[in-house]
Amino acid sequence: MPDPSAPLTDVTPADATVAAFDTLGLDYERAFRDLPALDSAVERLDATLPRGAAVLDVGSGTGRPVAERLTAAGHRVTGIDVSPRMVEIAREQVPGATFEVADVRTWASPAASWDAVCAYFSVLTMPRPELDATLARITAWLVPGGRLSLATVPVDADGLDVPFLGQPVRAYSYDAETFVDRVRATGLVVDGHEVSTFRPDFPGATPEPHLFLEAHR
Template identity: 50%
Template sequence: MTSEPAHPSPLAHGAASPAAVLFDAIGATYETAFAGLPEQLAALDWLIDTLAPGSKVLDIGSGTGRPTAERLAAAGHRVTGIDVSATMVELARARVPGATFEHLDARDLADDAGAWDAVCAFFSFLQLPRVDLDAQLARLGERLAPGGLLVFATVPAEVDGVEIEWMGQRARVTSHGTDVLMDRLRATGLEILHQGVSVFHPNHPDTGPEEQLYVYARRSADPQGGATD
């Protein structure tokens, strides 16, 4: 059994963060623009096929709840979605009543070490400052129970606070290149089971094609952090 994490005030970072402002403005348009993303659907299929029944899953940056929370909840898993955008949380609660959604910044989710059987983080950290991005990457393995699973996606690029036009909004993005991202994930005690880069064309007139990195990983069941077979 895994323990329930403790949650501080959800607004410690959330309400004023650039990501909250951005996704409050975008709202349901995001779901339309990124519907049917094949690599995301494949990652969820893998996770559903691999998880034990009734697993506890954290969806970081849960958005409208679709497709991640919706598919996992329909498969019988106990899903908690967190999102910095109050608009996204409201949409998700209406769309996916079988999951729990909290208006919460990932940086404010404390005391959850080993609490989750799986963590999903699809494009969740791109608006964070570099120091916070690195801290969140470092916590991904820590959040998982031994043997727990991660599905992770981002836009791999060596950028730090670069301002772009995205979905009709101004956004500042920060990321790492693929090699650095993989090194950081391995450093958290994760065994990489799959990695792949693809290009997706969002269904939005103001958004061009995106290169996207997808990773499946598992936290070692060995308490000393050794790789599992």
């Protein structure tokens, strides 16, 4: 039987995503700094964890607010991001956490090694087969009872070119109901989910739907 925690092979190159987020840098943090649903998700996650929990932040960006808040709460946070510029900023801003330049699809981690995994808007550029396999990997990485806190943009499109804060990004996703079903298909128990709307603080940005989901193993 294949190991669900094993790195994926033949993945779609992340070159466009890397270029977009290298260019955005701190503009990304500024655009999403006042996102109430994210603040609430991080608070709920922290409330479920014992102090000193091992937390993996997938697509950690600039380190703020997620890694910064969880580190301040006493957790051991490791962030991974495909953008070298984002990792550079995160290391400067959140020295209490560890950050690596890595793609979650090919990054290696032992099974049952994380108390929690955060994945806020970091799976949106993965084609559906890679998204499903990545959700299965994350599930395998969680300890029994481990928590997943995830956010994405729910759209019923498997490959859609969208302008994201002025940068071209190819997005892949499911509608909200199907996305929740795909998480359940990994064996996780979905504790709750909600869809809200947020307009990034960026010139020309338009309101976008956000799906926030919490689950446990």
